[in-house]
Structures are given as structure tokens and as C-alpha cells.
Amino acid sequence: MRKVAVAGIGFTKVGEPWERNVKELFAEAALGALKDAAHTEVEHLYVANMMGAHLQGQIGMGAMMAEAIGRPGLPAVRIEAGQASGGVAFHEGVKAVASGMSDWVLVGGVEKMSDLLPEAVATALVGAEDQEYTAYTGVTKTGLSAILHRLYSHEYGASPEEIGWFAARSHDNAVGVTHAQYPFKLSIERVMTSPMEADPIRMMECAAVADGAAAVLLGPADKVANGIEVAASTVATDHLSLAARKNPLTLIAVKKAADKAYEIAKTKPKDIDVLEVTDDTTIDGVLSLEDLGFAEKGKGAKMVAQGHTTRTGEIPTNNFGGLKARGNPIGATGLYQIAETVMQLRGEAGANQVPDAKIGMAQSMAGVGSTCSVAILRRV
Amino acid sequence: MSVPRYWREEKPRYRLMGEECAKCGAKYYPKTPVCACGSTEFKPYKLAEMGKLKSWTVIRNAPVGYERFTPYVVALIELDDGVQILSQVVDVEPEAVKVGMKVEYAFRKVTEDGQAGLLQYGYKFRPVVD
Numbered sequence: 001m002r003k004v005a006v007a008g009i010g011f012t013k014v015g016e017p018w019e020r021n022v023k024e025l026f027a028e029a030a031l032g033a034l035k036d037a038a039h040t041e042v043e044h045l046y047v048a049n050m051m052g053a054h055l056q057g058q059i060g061m062g063a064m065m066a067e068a069i070g071r072p073g074l075p076a077v078r079i080e081a082g083q084a085s086g087g088v089a090f091h092e093g094v095k096a097v098a099s100g101m102s103d104w105v106l107v108g109g110v111e112k113m114s115d116l117l118p119e120a121v122a123t124a125l126v127g128a129e130d131q132e133y134t135a136y137t138g139v140t141k142t143g144l145s146a147i148l149h150r151l152y153s154h155e156y157g158a159s160p161e162e163i164g165w166f167a168a169r170s171h172d173n174a175v176g177v178t179h180a181q182y183p184f185k186l187s188i189e190r191v192m193t194s195p196m197e198a199d200p201i202r203m204m205e206c207a208a209v210a211d212g213a214a215a216v217l218l219g220p221a222d223k224v225a226n227g228i229e230v231a232a233s234t235v236a237t238d239h240l241s242l243a244a245r246k247n248p249l250t251l252i253a254v255k256k257a258a259d260k261a262y263e264i265a266k267t268k269p270k271d272i273d274v275l276e277v278t279d280d281t282t283i284d285g286v287l288s289l290e291d292l293g294f295a296e297k298g299k300g301a302k303m304v305a306q307g308h309t310t311r312t313g314e315i316p317t318n319n320f321g322g323l324k325a326r327g328n329p330i331g332a333t334g335l336y337q338i339a340e341t342v343m344q345l346r347g348e349a350g351a352n353q354v355p356d357a358k359i360g361m362a363q364s365m366a367g368v369g370s371t372c373s374v375a376i377l378r379r380v
Numbered sequence: 381m382s383v384p385r386y387w388r389e390e391k392p393r394y395r396l397m398g399e400e401c402a403k404c405g406a407k408y409y410p411k412t413p414v415c416a417c418g419s420t421e422f423k424p425y426k427l428a429e430m431g432k433l434k435s436w437t438v439i440r441n442a443p444v445g446y447e448r449f450t451p452y453v454v455a456l457i458e459l460d461d462g463v464q465i466l467s468q469v470v471d472v473e474p475e476a477v478k479v480g481m482k483v484e485y486a487f488r489k490v491t492e493d494g495q496a497g498l499l500q501y502g503y504k505f506r507p508v509v510d
Contacts, residue, residue, distance in 0.1 A: 118441060119441070119444050122443040122444075123443040133392075133410050134466055137454050137466050137467055138442055138443065138446035138490070140443060143439050144437075147435045147436065147455070150436065150479070151434065151456070154435070198437045198439055199438040200437075241466065243456060243465050243466045244464070
């Protein structure tokens with residue numbers, strides 16, 4: 001297997017640009033990645049998108065986006081793995097280059113959620129769960145996280161406020177980030193006094209509706225000057241339904257993907273300098289930190305509340321605001337995480353730079369952990 | 381919701397019918413094509429109708445078709461036979477729900493497909509009144 005490097009990155013500002021469609025968003029990110037790489041050749045295109053079929057009634061996004069970037073005829077396919085679509089598409093791109101099948105692979109993700117009303121978006125988001133026995137109960141994605149939240153507090157004695165800190169920490173890092181949806185601070189008081197969304201999760205603990213696109217150009221490491229090497233890329237799955245999991249507080253897919261990634265990259269959690277995790281809700285972020293190996297089970301919320309995940313803490317996490325504050329345009333999110341990790345490793349993160357970051361990790365997760373992708377990137 | 385799609389889930393939803401692996405005895409709800417032990421032989425299994433609540437949430441912003449029921453409780457329930465199930469819990473105010481609360485099966489209307497569409501029924505759970 002060949003070594004793979006990220007040659008270029010591109011993304012749009014996350015927000016609700018009502019005047020722009022999925023093609024325009026995708027093209028901006030994809031062309032941005034090619035420009036950043038100063039490279040024009042593309043042999044294969046992967047398009048990450050979760051909910052186009054629900055939100056725009058649109059599938060066939062492979063061909064659509066090849067055309068949108070001015071390259072009709074390019075081999076192209078859409079990758080869907082729920083909310084982990086972006087990370088899983090990255091993994092597929094890495095495989096294509098590593099295998100020697102293609103040299104230059106463009107992986108882009110896009111989601112446009114602002115086209116529909118909240119209840120329709122909630123329906124689309126719970127589309128990644130079993131429709132007959134999970135969605136059928138009327139639960140939402142946030143509701144499933146809330147069930148874990150309550151279980152976590154009950155089991156480990158964490159207070160709702162300790163868990164709520166995850167949102168405040170993510171917002172701290174979004175201040176001044178030009179591509180962030182909500183580039184401002186959010187106090188823990190405001191988090192904890194916001195209305196209930198799905199008890200005990202409050203509205204300000206949840207990522208919001210967002211539109212956006214992000215893309216990376218991948219190539220063989222020996223042909224990419226000053227590239228950031230993909231030290232590992234892994235994907236794992238778990239029982240789709242929470243009810244089928246013996247211990248729902250351990251996200252097996254996260255653990256499996258992380259353990260394998262550490263093994264392939266010959267690294268340990270303590271070697272990771274910058275981290276991007278899935279904080280679709282606060283508890284998702286807390287459980288991810290634990291199952292990626294950065295906190296003992298049951299200690300993750302305290303670790304965040306005490307400040308160990310800040311830019312100057314032991315594991316700087318969600319350094320541009322994470323899903324909560326940079327924003328969570330679902331299919332694109334995993335690729336924003338990769339692009340932001342690359343910015344850190346290149347030393348191009350500006351005011352958000354973690355000094356001398358050499359190794360970064362990005363974790364993309366579907367639902368409450370049914371699919372998880374983990375990438376470890378390294379500056380060489 | 382198409383009629384065949386609704387019809388083929390009637391037994392599990394109306395009567396809590398799952399399946400039990402003929403080789404290792406593992407219980408599944410809903411049924412699954414392959415058991416964790418590798419077996420593909422199953423026999424019908426009726427779930428316990430009583431259980432206790434492990435955790436729950438209150439849905440305040442619902443998906444399409446559930447809006448008029450808000451706020452409603454959805455819980456992770458461990459049935460007396462050890463099987464776990466996700467279900468709405470009804471006949472109780474959200475404020476009165478507690479971890480460990482005993483609940484029992486109840487047959488209820490779940491949602492409807494618009495004004496002239498299929499009325500969908502199935503299981504919900506409710507607190508056991510001693």
C-alpha cells in the first residue's frame with residue numbers, strides 16, 4: 001500500500017446561504033481544494049452527502065458534482081454513511097490512492113439543510129436509524145443522545161453542567177473563525193438556561209441546521225510536496241439501534257476505529273496534538289473523547305469542564321468550534337474536520353494555531369455511534 | 381407508509397413478537413437474519429410485556445407525523461426477559477418519569493399518514509399502577 005497525502009483543502013463558510021444550491025456549495029469547496037494544491041489533475045471524485053434524497057429529493061450526486069466542477073465524465077460516486085458520510089468518503093478516497101488504483105482523488109462533502117423546516121430536517125436526520133423500530137417511536141437523533149446523556153449522569157455522577165461545558169468550549173474556539181457558523185463565545189450559563197430540546201439536552205448543547213461544503217485533494221505522498229501524510233484511516237460500525245447494545249455508554253465503533261488507527265499509525269492518544277471530535281450534542285463529544293482514549297470512561301465530562309480540552313490544555317479539541325460552533329453541515333462535516341486538522345499541521349491556523357502541532361486526529365460519527373471513521377494525519 | 385410495509389411489521393408491533401435463535405437461544409427484537417453465533421435458524425419468541433426504564437428523554441421538537449404529540453417521552457426499556465426496547469412511554473407526565481420505573485406494554489395509535497392516510501398502531505409502554 002502506498003502512503004497517501006492531503007495535497008489541498010477547500011471549504012465554504014458554514015451558514016444558511018438561501019441563495020446558493022448544493023452544486024454551487026460543492027464547487028466552491030472542491031475548486032478551493034484544487035487551487036490550494038495548485039493541481040489540476042483529478043482521476044476520481046467521491047461526494048459525501050447524507051440527506052440530499054430527503055432534503056432536495058436529489059440522488060445521483062456523483063455525476064452531478066463531476067459536472068458542477070467542470071469535469072463531466074469523471075468517475076464519481078456519492079458516499080452515504082449517515083452523519084459519518086464525510087469521514088467515510090475520506091476513507092474511500094485514501095483507499096483509492098493507497099491501492100495504486102488512482103493517483104489524484106478529490107473527496108468533497110456537501111449538505112444543504114436550510115431548505116426545509118425543522119420537523120422535516122429532524123425526520124431526515126433520524127433517517128440514519130432503523131426506520132421500523134427506532135424512528136417509529138418518534139425519537140429524534142438528539143433524543144437518542146439525550147437517552148445516553150441521562151444514562152451517563154446516572155452511571156457516573158456527572159452533572160448536566162459538566163456535560164454542557166462541551167458546547168461552551170467549542171464556542172470558545174470558534175471566535176474569529178471566518179468559516180464558522182457561530183463565531184462567538186457562549187457562556188456555560190447561557191448553555192444551561194437555554195430551552196430543553198430533548199431532556200436533559202438543551203438547545204444550546206446541539207449543533208444547528210447548517211449548509212456547507214468541504215473538500216480535500218488526495219495524492220500519493222511521494223508526489224505531494226509539503227503534504228500532510230495520512231498516517232491512518234479507519235472505519236468501524238456498531239449495532240444500529242441503541243437497544244441492541246449491551247453497554248450503550250461505550251461507543252464500540254469509536255473504540256474499534258480508534259484502536260485500529262493507533263495501531264496502523266503506531267501512535268497513542270498522548271501523541272495526538274490536535275483533535276476534532278463529533279459534538280453533534282455535548283454528550284456525543286464527551287463519549288467520543290472517552291472512547292477515542294483521551295479520558296477514562298466516566299471522566300470525560302469533568303475533563304472538559306476543567307479545561308483540559310482547550311487550546312492550551314492536554315488535548316486541544318475542536319479547535320475551530322467543532323460541530324456546535326463551526327457548524328455541522330452533515331455530509332461535509334467529516335471533511336471540515338480533516339481540512340481543519342491539515343490547517344493545524346501546516347501551521348496555518350492563525351489565532352487558532354496549537355503550537356507545533358505534528359499529529360492530528362479527526363473522528364466522524366453517525367447517529368449515536370453506528371458508524372465511526374477515524375483519521376490520523378501527520379506532518380512529515 | 382405503504383400498506384405492505386405496515387402489514388409485514390404488524391406482529392412485532394402489535395404483539396411484541398421477536399425471534400429466538402434455535403441454536404444459542406439469543407433473543408432478537410426486531411428479528412435479524414443472522415444470529416451473533418452465526419446461526420440462521422430462529423423460532424418465534426414473544427417478548428416480556430413488563431420491564432423497567434433504563435433511561436429516557438422528552439421529545440419537544442418532533443419529526444414529521446409526531447408533532448401533535450409533543451412533549452412525549454421516549455425511553456430505553458429493559459424488559460423482564462432481558463431484551464431492550466426503545467418505546468414511547470405514555471399515560472404519565474414527563475416530570476413524573478424516573479429511572480427504574482416499572483412499565484408495561486400498551487397498544488396505542490402511533491401516527492397517521494396525513495388526513496386520509498393509514499392510521500398506524502403499535503406498542504407504547506405505560507407505568508405499572510400497583
